[in-house]
Amino acid sequence: MSEAVISSRRGRRATVTPAYRLEVASRSLAAVIGGFALASASAWMIAAGLLQSGLQPRGVAIGSGTLVSWIFWTCGAMWAFYAPTQLRAWSWLLIPAAVLGGIGVILGLEV
């Protein structure tokens, strides 16, 4: 691995360590799995909220939730790479997912 070289932002050349690779892999997984969790939870909450408020009939509410969820996923995936640390990358995807999903479940149960 020591031969693999990347050029850093400032033009210096740094060695890619296994730890670095692991971190990128972890962030990629956060982007995909964490992103899906966030997207799914957001869709759930939006749909349940719209249903609960009576703003939209059920077919339409489900449609609204899923249409918008892809944007959450994409933003979540960006965050996974933007976050200063791995831990924050994961936690700021999973915590909102749990909160949104939780609200969604509570709202959804009453429908």
Place this chain on the structure above:
Amino acid sequence: MPHERQSPSGFHGAFRQSMSWFHTWVGLLLGVVLYFIFVTGTTGYARLEITRWMTPELGKQTATASAISHSTAKMAEAAMAYGLENMPGSPVMYLTFPTPGREGTAPITIFAEPPVAAEGSETLEAFEGQLDPVTLQPVAAAEVRETGGGDTLYAMHYNLHYIPFESLTLFGFTLPAWPTLIVGIATMFMLIAIVTGIVVHKKIFADMFTFRPGKGQRSWLDAHNLSSVLALPFMVMITYSGLVMYTYDYMPTVKTIAYGVEPDARLVDCELYDYGCAQREATGETAQMVPLAPMIAATEARWPDAPIKWVDIFNAGDTAATVDVWPVFDGQIGANGHLSFDGVTGAEIPKAATVTDPVGATGDVLIALHEGLYAGPMLRWLYLATGAIGAAMVATGLVLWTVKRRQRLKGDQKADFGLEFVERTNVAIIVGLLIGIAAYFWANRLLPVGLEGRADWEVNAMFLTWGATFAHAAIRPARKAWTEQLVVASVAYLAIPVLNALTTDIHLGQTLFVAASERDLVLASFDLTMFVLGLALALMLQKVLRKSRLSESLMESAVTAKMQPAE
């Protein structure tokens, strides 16, 4: 986290770096799937035109032939009778009619699902039949060759053809079927790759106008940037709308809020997809169907500019029979609608108000953008071009990966297995798939008409050929593999008009080089497009040849230079 990179804010400073890493590796791993989707999806966009070329027995569609009036009412009546005769008690029957402009005298197709089998007896196979739209007589297999046509090619970009349409159930949630799942994952990664790709760029606007040819890695990077940035709105649209099309499959948990874990499929179809809302439970008592003509007339009166394309009949011949009549809204983006009727009384069944909601309309527009059915001729060519640019984006990305690593090798350092592997598979992916598609068209002309399972063999010919290109790339040096496969590909495409002339009478001599009233420009465009594609491949071949000659002469001069001091 201790790593040796020196940047003031740790990973944060390497934001671009890690995105670039993600972009590179996801692109490499999913490149083959994405390239396949782009190529087959783009080709399949011309599916009606391809199908016409692949059924030469149906002949030309000249101005005179187009003048044959299509009486949808008559066609529908004959098709329903034909379906009922061959599949009595069918729970759902789909009739599809050729649209006057684009399809002309293509056959009417009838697909009838078999009745649910009684306990202990086997389920019948569904009935599939074709009627001639003018004579209304069944089209015999002996008259018109059996072919997958453009539809099979088109469907590959989401059903991946050989992969069974089955799905896993996890914690009570049904996952999308395998092909849908694979395509969905690739699409989602592509959306992320597009967004990360944009971020990796510093000068996105400048890249739109930057191409420095003949400079190795730099040129490949430029080509990759140019193809992605030029068609960027298309790329974002086609990936996002592709996801939206299967959004309820990809977000399977969401619909449980309203429909529970084991949803009523019929209710979901109606409320989420606006499909089959009017259908009712079959009673089992037979009843005489009323004529379809008034229903068709009512639908035509409601949407005068939209020709009737589909008629779905639920429980035909039962007292609970219903009929859905669907026009096709060519030239109108996102327009949608159908009317439902009682099949026994002929009365219109009014629909629930949910249909005109803004969410449904948004979804309709996105799906319409993806399918591009609304587009007129010029825009259709633009769709084809941007689709091809998409394929080029994936292909140049794949090549860039290898060129970058090749250039990093020092002196006489040998390429490692990974680099060799990707270099070789790239040839078979990029050129090989095109050879495979050419084989699909060749098989259509060369396989004997009337061969058992002919349509399947056309597809098999395509994939066997594609497989052979991988074998070829594995045993040849990468550069030789490029030139040899490019030779095969360009000859295969250049020869298609010739092959067509030798095997049919819908060749250019009949479709283009005749009096204007006898021309068929759709068929002629197919032959010409194939020829131009062949020319483009020949041009690529010439580039590759010149490059390899250049590097050979460089190597020779290096060898002579080394030898000289010894003399």
